[in-house]
Amino acid sequence: MSYYDIDSILTDAEKIPCTFQLDVPDLGYLDNTPTQPLKAGTRVNLPLWLAEMLVIANSGDIEGKPFVTFDLPPGLGNDVVQALKADPRAVPLRDQSPHFYGLAARLMELLDEKELATVLRKTFVVRASEIALHARKVGGLGQHKGKSAAEEGCNLGIGGAGEDFLRGLDESERKLFRKAHDGAKSGKEWMEGIKKH
Amino acid sequence: MPIYGDLGNKLVQHAKRTQNLAHLPPYQTELVRAVTREVRELDKDVASLLEPYQGSFDPSADQATACTLLVNHLSMRRNKRCLLAYHRTRTDKLEELVWSGADPLDLAGLQAGAVNDAAAADGGESSSLSPQEEDYFRQYGDLLAAYKGQWTDIDLTGSLEPPRDLFIDVRVLKDAGEIQTEYGAINLTKNSQFYVRQGDVERLIAQGYLQKLG
Numbered sequence: 363m364s365y366y367d368i369d370s371i372l373t374d375a376e377k378i379p380c381t382f383q384l385d386v387p388d389l390g391y392l393d394n395t396p397t398q399p400l401k402a403g404t405r406v407n408l409p410l411w412l413a414e415m416l417v418i419a420n421s422g423d424i425e426g427k428p429f430v431t432f433d434l435p436p437g438l439g440n441d442v443v444q445a446l447k448a449d450p451r452a453v454p455l456r457d458q459s460p461h462f463y464g465l466a467a468r469l470m471e472l473l474d475e476k477e478l479a480t481v482l483r484k485t486f487v488v489r490a491s492e493i494a495l496h497a498r499k500v501g502g503l504g505q506h507k508g509k510s511a512a513e514e515g516c517n518l519g520i521g522g523a524g525e526d527f528l529r530g531l532d533e534s535e536r537k538l539f540r541k542a543h544d545g546a547k548s549g550k551e552w553m554e555g556i557k558k559h
Numbered sequence: 560m561p562i563y564g565d566l567g568n569k570l571v572q573h574a575k576r577t578q579n580l581a582h583l584p585p586y587q588t589e590l591v592r593a594v595t596r597e598v599r600e601l602d603k604d605v606a607s608l609l610e611p612y613q614g615s616f617d618p619s620a621d622q623a624t625a626c627t628l629l630v631n632h633l634s635m636r637r638n639k640r641c642l643l644a645y646h647r648t649r650t651d652k653l654e655e656l657v658w659s660g661a662d663p664l665d666l667a668g669l670q671a672g673a674v675n676d677a678a679a680a681d682g683g684e685s686s687s688l689s690p691q692e693e694d695y696f697r698q699y700g701d702l703l704a705a706y707k708g709q710w711t712d713i714d715l716t717g718s719l720e721p722p723r724d725l726f727i728d729v730r731v732l733k734d735a736g737e738i739q740t741e742y743g744a745i746n747l748t749k750n751s752q753f754y755v756r757q758g759d760v761e762r763l764i765a766q767g768y769l770q771k772l773g
Contacts, residue, residue, distance in 0.1 A: 366647045368578060371571045371640060375564075388608075388627040392562060409564065411637050412630065419629055429626045 369533055373464035377407040380416070380430040408432075410468060417472060434473075435459070438466060443481055450485040451492050454530025462532035493535060496524045497542035563601065563634035566594050567641030574648040583652050586689040591642065598638050601631045650695060653688075657700050658716055660765035718761060727757045728772040735768040 364370070382389075387399040393406050408416070408430070416429040436442070437458030445453045455462040463486065470479050531539060570590050577584055605628060609616055618625035688696065707715045735747040740759045747753075747768065763769045 365640065366644045368571060368575050368644060368648060371644055372568075372575065374637075375568050375571075384622055384626065386623045386626050388623075389630060392630075409562075411564070412633055415629065415633055416626070419626075429622075429629070 369461065369464065372533075373461040373468065374411040375409050376435070376459055376461060376465045377409050378413050378432050378435045378469070379405060380408045380413050380432045381405050382430050383427055384429065386429075410465070414468070414472065432472075434469065435465070437462065438469065438478070443478060446481055446485050450488040451527060453485075454526070455489075455532040455535070456530050458532075460533050463534050464532075489531075489535065490538060492527065493531070493539050494542050496528060497539050498546050499524070563597060563631075564637045564641075566590060566597060567638045570594060570645045571641050574645045577648055577652065583649065583656070583687050585687040586649070586692060587645075588689065591645070594638050594642055598635050601635045601638075605631050649692060653692060653696050654699055657696065657703055660716060660762060714761075718765075722757050725756060725758075726754055727760075729753055729755060729760055729764070729769040730772055731768065732770050733768050735763055738763075 382400055382402055382404050384402050385399055389400040390396050390398045392408070393400055393404050413430065413432055417432055419429055442453065442458055459465050463482070466482050470482075528539065570587060573584070573587055573590070608624060608628060608631075616624075618628075686693065703716075730752050731747045731749055734749050737744050737746045738759065740756060742756075745753060745755065747763070752772070760769055764771055
């Protein structure tokens with residue numbers, strides 16, 4: 363994750379529900395009331411880049427309490443986790459957050475949630491192999507139906523049953539899909555090139 | 560009410576879109592200006608918050624102020640990152656353009672933009688680069704030329720595809736004037752067709768003056 367990485371910056375903009383632990387007179391605007399002080403106990407959705415440091419700040423002191431505490435966003439809530447446990451492939455992660463894994467990984471650094479981490483890890487593995495499967499299918503189409511079908515397949519991405527699954531991929535999974543797909547395609551092209559000479 | 564950093568986010572979304580485009584979309588002058596203005600405002604806020612303390616601010620004694628300062632500081636840092644990432648994405652693209660032989664259409668757009676700003680304001684054919692980016696583009700081009708100049712017998716920006724034939728048929732898409740080849744001079748006028756050595760015209764093909772046939 364580079365400082366300049368666009369996806370990492372966009373992940374940083376994902377919001378999580380936070381609760382302020384102290385009164386802050388000047389931060390009312392965070393709760394849409396710029397003229398009022400922000401009261402302790404106010405719940406606001408803050409982007410990760412803000413929330414993370416506010417949570418960490420002061421936690422080093424023995425007496426100090428953090429400025430804010432946070433909860434898991436709905437995308438990582440119980441409903442979603444139960445669904446992921448049942449079948450990782452059936453959950454459109456993109457609907458939860460376009461940067462689902464990026465967000466999850468950042469939150470795992472702040473929390474000690476071993477079980478959630480395990481579910482997420484398993485989710486990634488199961489979905490990754492499904493992605494690889496779909497990516498290869500697109501490349502393989504051409505071998506059965508000739509070149510035009512292969513090109514068609516590339517343009518459409520993929521048709522039929524896999525469509526819903528692929529639409530639900532989060533940003534990192536999309537990258538994975540593209541890499542797997544391009545790899546299979548270049549491999550095939552190379553093989554064909556060899557035969558010609 | 561938008562919170563600090565929202566504008567920076569817009570900028571990064573522009574950058575994200577830019578990554579997937581072949582060309583460079585127009586520079587977001589207004590947005591960049593708005594984000595830098597936001598940073599300046601935040602900095603002013605911080606200065607006025609700290610002023611009464613005369614340099615002896617104790618964060619643990621005044622938690623609320625400490626929290627506000629932290630939020631302001633983080634917002635500035637966030638904006639800085641958004642600005643840098645936006646510009647970096649664009650310079651990466653510019654360098655790519657230089658290496659690929661630079662789209663002459665884009666260059667024409669540059670010149671038109673420089674000559675008549677009035678037409679540019681109308682939203683006509685105008686440059687999509689900021690003046691600084693144009694400088695960057697030009698200077699990077701000079702750098703690359705100087706670097707390439709060290710090897711006279713290798714064209715570093717030449718095609719990586721091994722040629723099938725030494726000679727190829729080309730059609731002239733745009734007047735490119737006269738070029739010198741081993742076999743004499745050729746006058747490249749629009750819509751004419753030639754059988755030439757590939758090495759002689761590779762640059763012109765890359766720049767879109769010629770089209771390879773067959």
